[in-house]
Amino acid sequence: MATKKRIHPVILAGGSGTRFWPLSREKKPKQLLPLASDKPLVADTAARLVGLSRLEDIVTVCGRAHAPAIRRMLPEEARGGVVVEPAARNTAPAIGLAATVVAARDPKGVLLVLPSDHAILDLQAFRETVQRAVDLAGRGSLVTIGVQPTRAETGFGYIQVGAPLAKGGGHRVTAFHEKPDRERAKGYLAAGGYLWNAGMFAFRADRILEELREHLPDCAAALAKIAPSVGTAGFARAVARHFPTCPSISIDYAVMEKAQDIAVVPASFTWSDLGSFSSLPEVREADAAGNVTSGNVMLFDALQNVVLGQGNKPVALIGVSDLIVVDAGDALLVCNRDRAQEVRKVVEALRARGDGKLL
């Protein structure tokens, strides 16, 4: 067996969001919540890398407000790899910054880009998929990891799968498709040959920086000014000065949809983006009546509920079904399972009335 390529994982932990209110807050976004296990998602993401890479090689990109919490949640070896974005600029600049950091120590090193707030079941399959993607990336391809669709989801982009590559189990990408409408999503599902774009990528540091120079020159210019300071005391100051000049744009729009030599590796693991409380049953074990619970939950004739209690406080459900019940201590949500996306309405209402401490 050939020596495995050194992997430089890049955990994108800059997200904010309101779809898990009342658990998620501005100061505690989704990736800091223990949604898929009893550990925060960002900790799950790092833990998944044990055995794939050195934990010291993990680069975690996040916002200033969340950096202290994220450092605490990461394995000790990975804490030094936290890179703070002085301003949120979406995934292209964040990945570019990570690539700049990696390039300083391993110019042809392979980045494995992973969102910090998704759930992945089946660790062995994850490792196998990642290894295939990394091997392809080592040869110069920009590789995306695609997830087999299980429903006509309109919330994700789709990857149209092309001809198989000569070796490594990857395929060419025929096209990236933006989030489709319902009809189009059904068409993709029916046709087959389309995968969900799950935001997981592998590419060499030099390759992605090259693509950024071509497709996002303003960002590449800012990164070039930051590059000499990597590993020095001036790094944070350089980032603070130059990073905010990057345009705010996703890696998909900026690079993947435009670049040549894009490959896709189909994921062989179960994946969920954990889009809302409704998706927890995709990744957490339910009881015989279909209830997913955590905390001190007492169920009486209750079916298919998602119940997240607060510490040891009893939550009793009697004769109810398909509810989401979330007690966050200082706020309580009771929501129809089909309406979990509307949690943002609560956040908007709280914002409108200036109830800042609950946001």
Added chain:
Amino acid sequence: MATKKRIHPVILAGGSGTRFWPLSREKKPKQLLPLASDKPLVADTAARLVGLSRLEDIVTVCGRAHAPAIRRMLPEEARGGVVVEPAARNTAPAIGLAATVVAARDPKGVLLVLPSDHAILDLQAFRETVQRAVDLAGRGSLVTIGVQPTRAETGFGYIQVGAPLAKGGGHRVTAFHEKPDRERAKGYLAAGGYLWNAGMFAFRADRILEELREHLPDCAAALAKIAPSVGTAGFARAVARHFPTCPSISIDYAVMEKAQDIAVVPASFTWSDLGSFSSLPEVREADAAGNVTSGNVMLFDALQNVVLGQGNKPVALIGVSDLIVVDAGDALLVCNRDRAQEVRKVVEALRARGDGKLL
């Protein structure tokens, strides 16, 4: 207009119960909860008497564990009238004890017996009904106040209404009927001429003590031993010694179903026994969508829910209907509105697992 009879209200506040868990606890039974207004039910009950009687004349009978809280909840003038039962003996001995207290200062004084944990709407109608009952009682009758049934309720006793009395708007009672089965309850409702026994009575102190001597001699004997100590420092000790020897029995079984010269006055007010959280909409104003709420409740497409929040903690409901949601701070209930009686199952489960502090 004739001088009105002095009324000696007797508030029966000895109840315990679990149907309002998680709000109600052993140390905080229903009558201590602000279920019908923003004040505890026992305070509502006393407030309803302003203008009908002197507050100093109110006798409130309750258990030792609840006496301090009840004293605090009563108007200052009524606090001296709290009589502590050393042991719960149901309503006949409690009323007998109150009658013994009243008889010491006004032997022919009229007791107006009122449960402490019911809701009454329309204060003016309450006063008119009570005045009629008291007037009848002053002439020696044992008077019960009956409530017009609005449903085939199986949880109450029924009073079969007889011929109208010559004056005062009362009727003879043909019979008391115990809690009926569903078919019988439907029959009563269809036939008309049946009223709910709501546990409200009026009778002179001497008359009810006379009836107790006839129908419940053991109790009457105990009361006779207590009587000389009323108003003295030895009262509490006498009660502690003799009251527990009384049999535990309701006034209905012990006296009303057996005595002669029973009259009934139909209530002209809206009444609810507040049997469970489901009954709150009977007495509390709902919003346009039928929701009854208290606290910081945020509703999004929510219909016909009963939501009792905790302080200022937001409770957000999205796309749900016919739920009871009660946050008691240290415990949370989410229950189908048709299943509110089953709250006792939670209490039983907590008891079974020895979770005493939540009982």
